[in-house]
Amino acid sequence: MSNVAGKAYGMNVMTPLRWWTAIWQKVIFWVVVKTFPYFLKGLLTLSLIHYARWTIINRWSFPRLDKSQPKEKLTYSYMLFESNFNGSWDQYIDSFSFAIPSGLDMFWRWNIKYPKSIPLHDFYHYIRFNQVECDHYYNAYPLASANDVKSAQALYADLAAFADSSEALSDDAFAAAWQQFLADNQHSLGSMGTSPLMSTSNQLVQEHHHDDLQLAARQTQQEEA
Amino acid sequence: MTMDRALDLYDIQGNICKGYGRFGFPKARYFFLEFHQYAGARAFLQQLIPLITTAEPWSEKDHPDQSDKPQATTNIGFTYAGLSALGLPRRSLDGFPLEFRMGMKNRAGILGDEGPSDPANWDPVWQGEPVHAWLSVNGQSRQAVVDRYRQIEQLLQQSQGSVTIRPGHKGPQGSLQPWQDASAVYENGRVTPKEHFGYVDGIGNPYFAGCGNDPSRLPGRGKLTRDDGWQPLATGEFILGHIDEAREYPIAPEPHLLALNGTFMVYRKLHENVTTFNRYVDRLATDFDGSRELLMAKFSGRWPDNGAPLVLAPDDAAKAELDQQLAQLTAKAAAGDHTAATELRALKAKWIDFTYNKDRHGSRCPIGAHIRRANTRAALETEKDAFNTPSALDDRRRLLRRGLPYGGEDETPADDTEQGIIFMCIGASLERQFEFVQQQWINYSNDFHLGNDRDVLIGANNGQLTDKHIIQVNPKQGKAPFFCTHLPRMVETRGGDYFFLPGITALRMIAQGIIDPT
Numbered sequence: 001m002s003n004v005a006g007k008a009y010g011m012n013v014m015t016p017l018r019w020w021t022a023i024w025q026k027v028i029f030w031v032v033v034k035t036f037p038y039f040l041k042g043l044l045t046l047s048l049i050h051y052a053r054w055t056i057i058n059r060w061s062f063p064r065l066d067k068s069q070p071k072e073k074l075t076y077s078y079m080l081f082e083s084n085f086n087g088s089w090d091q092y093i094d095s096f097s098f099a100i101p102s103g104l105d106m107f108w109r110w111n112i113k114y115p116k117s118i119p120l121h122d123f124y125h126y127i128r129f130n131q132v133e134c135d136h137y138y139n140a141y142p143l144a145s146a147n148d149v150k151s152a153q154a155l156y157a158d159l160a161a162f163a164d165s166s167e168a169l170s171d172d173a174f175a176a177a178w179q180q181f182l183a184d185n186q187h188s189l190g191s192m193g194t195s196p197l198m199s200t201s202n203q204l205v206q207e208h209h210h211d212d213l214q215l216a217a218r219q220t221q222q223e224e225a
Numbered sequence: 226m227t228m229d230r231a232l233d234l235y236d237i238q239g240n241i242c243k244g245y246g247r248f249g250f251p252k253a254r255y256f257f258l259e260f261h262q263y264a265g266a267r268a269f270l271q272q273l274i275p276l277i278t279t280a281e282p283w284s285e286k287d288h289p290d291q292s293d294k295p296q297a298t299t300n301i302g303f304t305y306a307g308l309s310a311l312g313l314p315r316r317s318l319d320g321f322p323l324e325f326r327m328g329m330k331n332r333a334g335i336l337g338d339e340g341p342s343d344p345a346n347w348d349p350v351w352q353g354e355p356v357h358a359w360l361s362v363n364g365q366s367r368q369a370v371v372d373r374y375r376q377i378e379q380l381l382q383q384s385q386g387s388v389t390i391r392p393g394h395k396g397p398q399g400s401l402q403p404w405q406d407a408s409a410v411y412e413n414g415r416v417t418p419k420e421h422f423g424y425v426d427g428i429g430n431p432y433f434a435g436c437g438n439d440p441s442r443l444p445g446r447g448k449l450t451r452d453d454g455w456q457p458l459a460t461g462e463f464i465l466g467h468i469d470e471a472r473e474y475p476i477a478p479e480p481h482l483l484a485l486n487g488t489f490m491v492y493r494k495l496h497e498n499v500t501t502f503n504r505y506v507d508r509l510a511t512d513f514d515g516s517r518e519l520l521m522a523k524f525s526g527r528w529p530d531n532g533a534p535l536v537l538a539p540d541d542a543a544k545a546e547l548d549q550q551l552a553q554l555t556a557k558a559a560a561g562d563h564t565a566a567t568e569l570r571a572l573k574a575k576w577i578d579f580t581y582n583k584d585r586h587g588s589r590c591p592i593g594a595h596i597r598r599a600n601t602r603a604a605l606e607t608e609k610d611a612f613n614t615p616s617a618l619d620d621r622r623r624l625l626r627r628g629l630p631y632g633g634e635d636e637t638p639a640d641d642t643e644q645g646i647i648f649m650c651i652g653a654s655l656e657r658q659f660e661f662v663q664q665q666w667i668n669y670s671n672d673f674h675l676g677n678d679r680d681v682l683i684g685a686n687n688g689q690l691t692d693k694h695i696i697q698v699n700p701k702q703g704k705a706p707f708f709c710t711h712l713p714r715m716v717e718t719r720g721g722d723y724f725f726l727p728g729i730t731a732l733r734m735i736a737q738g739i740i741d742p743t
Contacts, residue, residue: 007671045611048671086671094657097471098621099612119473145671179705183698186586186706190676191691196669197334200327 002205003134006142007195008050009092011083012132016076019059021110025079026056032106042100048092050084050146054107079111086145088198097123143192151188158185230460232435234280236486236728237464240300240361240627241651242280242436246427248294250363251409251416252370253629255492255647257356257391258381260310263738265387267311270736272380276373277301279729282437297364297373301732302490302724304328307357311735313483316742320478321725324656325489328355329722335660337668337685342718348494349393349401351720356391359492359724367408374404394494395643395719397635405494407629407647418532420630421497421644422682422715424525425532429577429600431623433458435467445577449603449616455578463625464488465653466728470620475653479742483735486728490651491659493721494631495683497645499638501713509709516541523696524681524709526594534596536579539589580604580615587697592673595682598666599624605672618672622662624650645716655723679712686712 003010017025032039043052059074085092096104097117104117115122141149162181166174182189197203234242245253260266278298303311305326309318324332330344330351338344350356360377364370381388392403409416420426432438432446434457447455448470461469465477466485477484510517519541522528526535528544531551538544554572557565581597581604584590590597597604600623603615612618632644652658665671668685670678678693679686686692688711696707727735734740 041608042611042613045606045608047607047674087665090657091661091665094621095618099606099617101613118471120471121473121476145676147671147674148676151674151676176703180700180703182705183700183703186695186697186700187592187674189695189706190670190674190678191693193677193691196337196664200331200334203334 002202003089003137004198004202004205005137005139007086007145007148008084008137008139008142009087009089009198010134010137011081011085011089011092012134013081013127013130014132015079015081015108015111015114015126015130017056017079017111019077022056022058022077022079025110028106029054029056039103039106042103046095046099047147048086048095048145050086052081052083055080055082076112079108081107084146086147086195093124093127094120143194148190148192151190155185155188158188230435232280232437232460232464232467233486234282234437236730237280238300238726238728239278239280239298240363240649241464241488241625241726242438244427244430244625244627245298245363246409246418246629248283250298250365251629252365252367253361253363253407253647254370254374254404255359255361255407256374256404257350258307258358258360259389259391260307260357260387261389262387263310263312265384267736267738269380269384269388270311270732272383273299273301273377274729274732274736276376277729277732280437296366296369297362299373299377300361300726302359302492302726303735304355304357304359304722304724306355308725308735310357312738313735313740314742317478317480317483317740320742322476322489322654322656324660325723325725329491329493330355332660336663336718338718339685340687341714342685347718347720348395350391351722352393355722359490359722370406397632397643405631405647407631408634410630410633419529420646421499421633421638422502422521422529424521424529425527426630426646427626427628428527428532429596430625431458431463433463434460436460436463444574445579448620449580449614451610451614453580458620458623462621462623462653462658463651469653480740483727483731483740483742485731487731488651488653488726489655490627490649490724490726491655491721492724493648494719495646495648496643496717496719497638498640498713498715498717499642499644500640502715505713505715513707514704519544523591523707524595524694526590526596532576534576534579535590535594536581536584537575586699588699591694591696593670593675593678593680593694595680598673598680599662601666601672622658622666624652624658624662626650645719648721651726681709681712681715683716684712686714688713 043049057078057080059077062072062074064071097120101117108114113126115126117123144152158181162177166177169177276299278295278300283294305318305321305328333339333344344351362370362373364373381390390403392401394402394405396402410419410421411417418425418427429445432443443457444455447457450456459470460467461475465475465487466481469475506517506521510520513520518529522535527533528538533544533547538547551572554565554569558569580602581590601619603619605618606612606615627649628647630646632638632642636642638644650659667680667683670676675695678695681694690710692712694709694712696709698704698706
């Protein structure tokens with residue numbers, strides 16, 4: 001299974017923490033979010049990101065599917081990082097490392113063997129080593145990036161309002177209002193299309209998928225014949 | 226800081242640090258080699274090395290005297306197949322980055338080389354097995370180019386078939402040439418910095434630590450600091466074996482001396498559909514509120530005639546005023562007025578030293594304009610102080626451009642004649658720099674919040690309604706933005722590959738067959 005669906009990439013990273021630093025880290029997360037939201041400004045400005053979430057899982061609180069599943073005795077607590085974003089793995093990690101290196105270091109500082117986000121390739125290896133691949137990944141809008149969705153929502157709301165308010169206008173007033181509507185929404189009018197190719201590996205996966213579909217279609221035809 | 230550390234310019238090939246065009250070399254010839262036998266090929270290289278032009282300073286000044294520089298230059302680069310044919314050890318070969326090993330053709334999906342740009346449609350020289358080496362000769366005159374070429378041709382003859390030229394470049398009147406000639410475009414017998422659509426091109430190449438350029442050239446070319454100043458980019462962004470912007474050494478092959486002072490280069494023959502371009506502009510200009518020149522400027526971000534950026538002169542009136550100011554200062558400076566000369570220099574500096582900070586809406590320079598895509602100048606930091614530095618997302622995506630136009634000399638440019646740009650760009654990572662810019666910023670717009678819109682001029686557009694460019698307006702003026710829809714394919718890729726440009730020491734070692742990563 002691939003971590004790619006349409007324009008989106010799904011990333012999960014599990015990194016170990018000592019159990020006592022995990023508790024300390026929870027406090028820090030809380031304080032940062034409550035009191036220093038400007039720490040997160042960089043993260044929010046990286047518009048390729050749908051969302052990013054850091055969760056501390058204490059070593060004694062890993063979920064079990066059922067009571068019959070034996071409890072694991074874990075040495076470490078873990079930090080689960082989840083994110084969905086548009087673009088390739090490299091582009092995402094690069095953007096993090098270039099734009100908000102100190103923010104990243106704050107989040108991962110106490111993780112075992114965290115190398116810091118600069119130099120870049122040590123950070124690359126750390127993330128790759130600890131990444132948990134997606135078993136299943138579904139995207140309801142494969143042609144839309146998060147920016148596309150945000151644009152479409154803004155445009156839809158404005159267009160609905162325009163439709164309501166423009167009904168009684170004279171032709172000239174309508175023309176003027178329409179021009180203003182376009183100007184106000186000029187940043188939400190990008191074209192919709194397929195994702196650029198994330199990698200030549202992903203290209204192969206897509207080709208294999210295409211081949212499988214064709215093979216299945218041929219088999220169905222033969223069976224019908 | 227590593228900022229001021231001197232580089233060994235005598236060990237670095239000259240085209241890395243100098244755009245020869247700017248130094249008075251308007252003519253060039255590019256040709257491609259095949260190696261058929263190790264020892265003979267290495268012997269050829271040994272004889273070629275004395276002709277290779279290094280980055281040695283030609284003068285204290287930026288524009289040196291005629292006597293201070295050669296009549297012609299020569300530079301060389303190798304494909305992965307070429308290095309393999311020269312007998313480099315497996316371990317060294319495997320250390321090259323994946324995209325270089327794959328070569329440009331196999332990266333077509335990433336680069337948007339589809340439809341008319343599909344590698345199947347490239348010139349014959351690019352069909353079949355990859356070429357092995359790129360040789361370039363730049364000259365102060367066509368004669369100087371031809372003389373140097375003949376000199377190299379003799380060395381090739383002496384190699385007795387160990388090294389041959391791979392022919393097959395489409396040339397004028399349906400001909401096939403053994404080489405690709407390139408030349409600056411001339412108007413009334415004078416060299417211009419224009420390409421065949423009529424734009425002044427090649428303004429504002431990056432400035433990196435140790436490049437040997439005049440420090441007065443730094444503003445607008447380096448990386449932005451928080452106090453709106455400029456610093457040189459790290460050397461390792463452009464030359465291997467030096468620290469880059471991520472404070473590490475770029476990915477490079479072993480041993481260290483093979484990579485040191487070398488770099489990677491993209492060669493791309495970009496055909497310009499001049500008729501299609503002119504027709505499209507003519508048709509659109511009838512509906513556009515402004516001159517034809519302004520419309521062209523809204524595609525590129527610079528005025529076609531003199532390259533003035535739209536952020537400096539956003540409409541026809543402002544451009545007329547700027548032209549007048551320019552003419553007056555030029556006349557005064559020519560008459561020996563030193564104050565005017567200083568003012569003129571300060572004015573011309575604004576061609577390069579600018580950002581889009583006061584043009585967030587794109588009402589001056591459209592957000593999707595070519596120069597705003599290719600060099601984002603901190604515009605991706607949409608919230609002030611959000612990032613580590615203002616240009617954090619740009620500094621590692623910069624390209625040293627080293628191209629020249631071709632064609633247009635023997636026939637009147639149309640779609641089916643041969644003219645365009647030999648696009649060459651240099652950087653320490655083909656994937657992170659050239660491929661990223663080409664894919665994400667030229668052929669896609671998510672970073673600009675413009676969906677799948679593409680670059681007007683070099684994007685892989687196909688004439689569909691949704692192949693479009695938006696010319697934004699100031700929303701307070703009550704006018705609608707202008708939509709350029711049904712964008713046709715203005716530029717087609719006709720060939721190219723990725724090349725490794727070794728340092729002089731590495732070149733000697735390759736020629737002597739002593740590359741040993743043990």
